[in-house]
Amino acid sequence: MTAVESSTKVVLGGTRGGPEAATLRQDRWWLQPVITVSVLTAFVIYSTWAAFQNRYYFVASPVHLVSPFYSPCLASTCTPGSKIGFAFSGWTLSPALLILIFPLGFRLTCYYYRRSYYRAFWWSPPACAVSDAHGAYSGETRFPLIMQNLHRYFFYAGLVFNVLLTYDAVDAFRQSGGGIAMTVGTLVLCVNATLLWLYSLSCHACRHLCGGGVKSFKAHPLRYRFWKFLTPLNVKHMNFAWASLVFVALTDVYVRLVASGALTDYKIF
Amino acid sequence: MADVTMRIWRGDSSGGDFENYTVDLSEGEVVLDIIHRIQATEAPDLACRWNCKAGKCGSCSAEINGKPRLMCMTRMDQLPEGPVTVTPMKTFPIIRDLVTDVSFNYEMAKRVPALLPPPMPEGGYRMFQEDVERGQEFRKCIECFMCQDVCHVIRDHEENKQHFAGPRFFIRYAELEMHPLDQNDRRDLIREEMGLGYCNITKCCTEVCPEHIHITDNAIIPLKERVVDAHYDPVAWLGRKITRRTKRSAAEAAVQPAP
Numbered sequence: 001m002t003a004v005e006s007s008t009k010v011v012l013g014g015t016r017g018g019p020e021a022a023t024l025r026q027d028r029w030w031l032q033p034v035i036t037v038s039v040l041t042a043f044v045i046y047s048t049w050a051a052f053q054n055r056y057y058f059v060a061s062p063v064h065l066v067s068p069f070y071s072p073c074l075a076s077t078c079t080p081g082s083k084i085g086f087a088f089s090g091w092t093l094s095p096a097l098l099i100l101i102f103p104l105g106f107r108l109t110c111y112y113y114r115r116s117y118y119r120a121f122w123w124s125p126p127a128c129a130v131s132d133a134h135g136a137y138s139g140e141t142r143f144p145l146i147m148q149n150l151h152r153y154f155f156y157a158g159l160v161f162n163v164l165l166t167y168d169a170v171d172a173f174r175q176s177g178g179g180i181a182m183t184v185g186t187l188v189l190c191v192n193a194t195l196l197w198l199y200s201l202s203c204h205a206c207r208h209l210c211g212g213g214v215k216s217f218k219a220h221p222l223r224y225r226f227w228k229f230l231t232p233l234n235v236k237h238m239n240f241a242w243a244s245l246v247f248v249a250l251t252d253v254y255v256r257l258v259a260s261g262a263l264t265d266y267k268i269f
Numbered sequence: 270m271a272d273v274t275m276r277i278w279r280g281d282s283s284g285g286d287f288e289n290y291t292v293d294l295s296e297g298e299v300v301l302d303i304i305h306r307i308q309a310t311e312a313p314d315l316a317c318r319w320n321c322k323a324g325k326c327g328s329c330s331a332e333i334n335g336k337p338r339l340m341c342m343t344r345m346d347q348l349p350e351g352p353v354t355v356t357p358m359k360t361f362p363i364i365r366d367l368v369t370d371v372s373f374n375y376e377m378a379k380r381v382p383a384l385l386p387p388p389m390p391e392g393g394y395r396m397f398q399e400d401v402e403r404g405q406e407f408r409k410c411i412e413c414f415m416c417q418d419v420c421h422v423i424r425d426h427e428e429n430k431q432h433f434a435g436p437r438f439f440i441r442y443a444e445l446e447m448h449p450l451d452q453n454d455r456r457d458l459i460r461e462e463m464g465l466g467y468c469n470i471t472k473c474c475t476e477v478c479p480e481h482i483h484i485t486d487n488a489i490i491p492l493k494e495r496v497v498d499a500h501y502d503p504v505a506w507l508g509r510k511i512t513r514r515t516k517r518s519a520a521e522a523a524v525q526p527a528p
Contacts (some may be wrong), residue, residue: 015282015362015363016359016360016361016362016363016427017278017280017281017282017285017356017357017362017363017369018278018285018332018356018357018358018359018363019278019287019356023335024332024334024335024354024356025334025335025336026334026335026349026351026354027334027349111470111490114469114470115469115470115471115472115485118469118470118471119471124421124469124471125421125425125471125473128336128419128471128473128476128477129332129335129336129337129359129419129424129473131421131425132421132424132425132426136426137421137422137425137426137429137467138467139422139464139466139467139468139469140466140467140468140469141464141466141467145469146466149493149496149497149500149501150501151497152494152497152502204486204490204491204494205494208490208491208494208495209494212491212494213491213494213495213498215446215447215448215449215451216397216400216449217397217399217400217403217449218397218399218400218449219449224399234486235486
């Protein structure tokens with residue numbers, strides 16, 4: 001047995017050639033970072049504003065609608081009807097602030113969003129074959145970026161939220177006076193829950209935990225089937241990431257407009 | 270036939286500059302055809318590396334209009350109108366004109382601990398189709414090293430070459446880590462000495478791969494998750510304790526079986 005000489009210095013062979021330019025790309029490489037910055041900034045501004053509003057997040061009639069930014073509503077000050085069993089009695093701020101760290105953490109540590117914001121906000125690099133904007137680079141090897149490795153825990157938390165938001169979507173079929181009904185709001189909550197499930201199930205950590213982590217598929221046939229089911233979803237992870245992000249904000253907008261009386265939640269049946 | 274202006278980097282380690290060549294362009298030609306025409310007509314000393322002219326040998330990697338591409342697979346009619354810029358790969362030391370010294374990659378290749386199979390059972394080793402298929406994608410690599418070239422970890426930070434294997438070798442590590450017969454555990458090695466943590470998954474390697482290997486999604490991220498299993502996941506740690514599985518150290522993993 002011979003050890004690999006991993007401590008040997010790499011022989012680089014000489015100086016680099018080519019022009020000293022940040023990039024020679026002639027296409028519109030800047031367009032994608034501009035779009036990413038625009039959409040993510042708009043989302044952060046809107047969600048921060050919505051989280052601090054502390055009103056218009058629950059509709060009682062004709063069906064129960066709860067904004068995803070406030071579900072589960074865990075403060076004792078929550079609007080009656082929007083609460084689940086457990087409540088914090090001493091919390092006086094917006095109840096959204098109690099829970100948003102979990103979906104926020106899930107998206108912040110998501111492999112797809114990392115790609116997007118490292119490129120668009122941190123310019124590391126802004127686009128392929130365009131110079132990195134930083135003199136030194138340590139990647140995700142040091143604090144705080146080493147914390148990106150906690151992604152799977154936010155994924156677990158995200159699953160809990162998906163279950164709760166699915167419950168909200170099912171609850172949105174319940175008429176306030178009894179019986180079953182469906183409104184545009186019900187449909188909005190169902191689409192929102194579906195997109196969040198697709199985003200979570202297409203997650204790279206989910207794919208790894210369900211089957212990607214095994215050495216032999218033959219030895220783990222059930223996990224192989226999970227992995228095989230999740231792989232096509234994983235290919236679409238970027239699409240689900242954007243769709244679920246935009247739709248969760250639109251869901252809050254819809255519930256807010258209905259709760260404030262600016263919009264009527266029309267019944268489908 | 271139309272004319273096209275080629276802006277080609279001419280020079281070596283002592284310096285260089287662009288030189289313009291105006292050449293005839295025929296239908297269906299690729300950049301490598303034009304380079305050959307320039308060699309045949311105006312600049313017989315223009316250096317470029319090529320071999321198969323079919324996108325399978327990975328020799329003619331260069332940067333065309335600023336993006337790493339194979340010269341033999343880049344059709345002239347798919348490039349935007351105007352002068353076409355051809356430069357050597359930026360990440361590697363220049364030898365001359367469009368030829369670079371890619372020995373960094375061979376150094377990194379030497380450091381990959383080889384497959385460590387169990388003793389041969391009676392009847393030989395057996396692998397099942399689903400396990401064979403998993404690694405098949407990684408074996409499509411033609412070693413054009415464009416993924417290494419575009420990776421900003423070493424493209425923009427020369428100092429990282431000492432401790433960063435790069436995307437081409439992460440797919441090799443992934444292939445070995447996913448091999449059902451392999452008994453080596455390279456996770457510590459990948460984290461501590463091969464610099465997996467330097468990758469911030471901007472996916473440029475995947476974008477430039479001429480074989481369309483999903484380098485980031487199918488190799489780098491699964492490796493990162495395996496490193497999380499070994500180092501950042503207390504639940505996995507507890508699972509290992511209960512099932513009495515061990516995790517080899519980097520030193521143990523960095524051992525190659527004798528030839």
